[in-house]
């Protein structure tokens with residue numbers, strides 16, 4: 001990443017301490033995050049693909065976006081408005097977000113105090129979002145019926161933010177257009193030669209029982225069919241796509257399009273309190289060449 005060049009181009013007040021050429025890493029933890037996929041990108045064909053603009057309509061923590069650090073334009077979106085507002089704030093007001101975060105403490109009392117508060121100023125909202133994400137149990141995003149964040153305190157020892165990483169992230173985000181909303185409304189800008197990385201919530205178990213009804217609200221079977229149509233549109237525009245999904249016959253039926261299908265086996269924590277390691281597979285569908 002050309003930090004010095006970007007520094008000249010942007011109005012970000014960047015202290016001298018920042019290390020040129022160091023890459024930003026995700027500053028949020030996210031359920032279903034794709035950090036594990038980074039080591040598989042070579043076999044998927046992404047490293048060889050000279051794509052134009054980059055699109056990620058199920059952004060979450062953006063593990064693949066940060067890893068690729070695209071130099072051209074990116075279009076990033078998610079249904080989660082608070083998440084997108086936080087990215088926007090880190091893009092536009094990173095120093096103010098850092099100043100807010102410096103006031104926060106990683107204690108149980110402070111956590112529940114901040115969790116109960118609602119801020120109006122977007123910088124404070126962004127700082128609260130990053131703080132709760134990093135200090136909560138498991139970093140999951142969960143709200144009650146009233147839309148209030150209700151994840152308990154996590155007792156994590158780790159620092160909850162790294163100022164220089166947020167600054168690097170802010171630089172990277174200067175080339176990003178953000179949008180909140182459903183994936184179907186977030187692909188208008190896809191053009192020939194672009195790359196679209198699609199990482200929807202997985203709505204079935206990794207065994208063969210199928211579980212669509214149980215997850216109706218999260219991402220329904222209809223949503224999966226809508227997503228399949230969106231991929232058809234991406235292909236019609238001569239753009240590249242990568243879709244991750246659960247390895248399940250039903251999923252294969254919906255998304256098999258004479259493109260490549262990779263089955264990646266991985267170890268994962270399964271179960272609740274008595275969690276143990278299990279092996280399961282995920283599918284990658286792509287029109288990239290290997």
Ligand SMILES: C[S@@+](CC[C@H](N)C(=O)[O-])C[C@H]1O[C@@H](n2cnc3c(N)ncnc32)[C@H](O)[C@@H]1O
Pocket residue numbers: 030031032033034035057058059060061062063064077078079080181182183184199200201202218219223
């Ligand atoms: C598996 S996570 C993405 C994780 C991300 N790839 C990462 O590395 O952190 C799926 C994301 O899709 C978002 N989402 C769920 N339904 C959506 C929809 N209909 N349209 C757009 N985004 C949606 C969720 O808010 C969540 O952030």
